[in-house]
Amino acid sequence: MNKKRMILLLSMLIFIGVVVFFTLDRNVAVSAPAFYVANAGDGTLSKIDLDERESVESISLGVNELSHGIAISPDEKVVYYGTGFQGKSLQALEVDTQEIVSELIFDEGVHGIDIHPSGEFLYVSLMGGLGEDGGVLAVVDTNTFTEIARITTDDGPAHVSVTNDGAQIWVANVNGNSISVVDAYTYQVLATIPVGEVPNEVAVSPTMDFAYSANVRSNTISVIDMVRFEVIEEIQVGEGVHGVTVSPDGKQVWTANNHSNDVSVIDVETLSVVKTIETASYANHISFSPNGEFAFVTHRESNNLVIIDTKDYSILNELDLGNEPHEMTLKGMLASNETMEDDFTDRQETKNYLVSGEEFTEGVDIQIQLLSPYNLENQELIWELANVNPFDFFFINIDMSTHSGDLMAVPFDEGIVLANEEGTEVSPIQWIVVNEESHHPRYMAIFEKTVNMTPLLTNQNSYLEMIFRPFINEEEVRVELSKH
Template sequence: MRHGRAAPAALVALIALIVLAPAAPAAEAVVTVQGANAVEVVDLDQGRVVASIPVPGSPAGVALSPDRNTAYVTRPDGPGVAVIDLSARRVTGLVPLPGGPLGIGVNPVSGAVYVADWYAARVFVLVPRDGALILDGEIAVGASPSGIAVIPDGTRMLVANREDDSVSLVDLGTRRETARMKVGHHPFGLTLDANGSYAYTANVTGNDVSVIDVAAGRETARVKTGERPYVVALAGGRGFVTDQYGNTVTVFDVATLAPLKTIDVGDHPEGIAASPDGRQVYVANWGSNTVSVIDAGAMTVMREIKVADGPRAFGDFVR
């Protein structure tokens, strides 16, 4: 005697897929810890360091490849760039460079890597080729270039020139600066919105953020921050700015530029980045050797994650 009906074959197959499908990879932060000469991988779901990768040369800046599987890390005291396979958790290459490599960005279309030389008015161009990263020229920009951001379609790049109080707009096809926009005093971190329409520079000695209309090629406004702003992250229609000397994060409304809140974080916050879904913001605290996790909606600190000495995480470090 049969009791009920057998499950349809399609339903059985679907259940099997759900049961056997691998779990989604954990969200991770790739944090340069300069004092420890290492890059630490932080599992953001577990709230702990799951790998420490030795990187000589005082690692500082970080950027991720378009597929998010490779990290490129600047080594100011190398000097040069380290290439890290994030799946294997190891350095696969060290690219020597002259000067003082610090800021770094990646072209989301071509995969080219751009490295700002802090000691000269130039950005190095490195291209992936035959499994290696090859130096392929340089681009002239303003004095002491730092933060780098590439327009999502991969055609243009913006560079914050700290000692020139300006931002360079670069055509990546011709590798030439096409405009130089004046901003506040000593711009350092530079962040683009999702469609590349507006850029935000943290002006270190101006204690403010410049808002740049990229299409118009000019600064349109400034937003006051705490003392010594470092870089901006965008999440949920808000800007989050690390204030190095204030031990805080200043929050403002992106649409109105109105101040919203000041959040206490760790000592000397530097790098900051949002999760892909915009729900959390992560702050590397240089002085307290922690990463603060902020609820972007509530604008409150959820927890602190311990890391090694001197976290900077200047750049794109969350995947």
């Protein structure tokens, strides 16, 4: 190789190296972790660099106000926010392009928003305003950006919190002075728990043993046993407690107190306030960094973000925000996106439950079971047989057994329905023959979970039963599904 060619080759390698260096550097800058603050009073989002804890930019969304709640997709590529009580819509903003890619319009104002850990569903509280009756929790499919269910809670659903395993949705009802607990799969309201006056927000522990309700007018935190759905303690905190969050290790609860302009720190073991931190005017909402080293507090009157060192409770910095800042997208963010999928899968497996029923008639033993979508074997079976999301429908396994006769010759699918205690019935959208043995056939019946967006299972007294019309010679056979 001559000298000129050697110099040319070295020059090309140096050029490529420089390009790669700057490309990698740009990629690092673009992917730097950030969170967003909903500024309700001026319709903007504030973008905050999480590592540097500095304000990056203000994003104008072309509206005059925003809802108080906000959420971000697990991959941190899409921010979801509402346009308040006037705009009555939910919008999706693509982070990289800052373009609004989806919008869904409701008939009531949007207040709180949270997202399922899988990123598949959003939970949006709809209400008329403080002091008004009514209100519902809307379930939105993030893939189609359509509303798929409406769940009736108590009056005035405000802020929403989804448990880490994605199995339950906890809703603070400001006008009902209660907390609603909703099964994320069935949409059934499992409990309505009385708490203090005007509960604005409820935070659930990462260990899913206790939940904490911030009661604005009572100046208290209601501590709720998440297994028994009972309040076990009332803790006096600052005046006008409005926001509440639990540290990532579950050892402390921090509150943002509107009227006393401070933050209360509660020790979970002793259920007592161990520190009060003066912040700024009208402390509104509070969140931790994913590693728990910092707490971030928005302030509705001073329009700023106060950053607190959680080790010594010192105030590190104050950042200017837009008008009337509320919630942040820090809730639910994981320390590493790489662990997100495995972490959610591990958490799901702890939530298996059995809903089944049995009946013996005309010499036939009938056993039915609602397949839990939290069971990994059930997930694989549903994907294999039906090729649909296990969380989207009710999948019921039907086992039959007899010592005589050919059960496969009976067209059970022609008259089978799923009904609730109110008599609402749905026919299967799909009937799958799993096992064709004449004496021991097995079927899978797939049903919608809602009728006109109203869940089949509505409250803690609801139940389902499968009805066979006819069943061989019987006019009707009913098999009730009960939880074990």
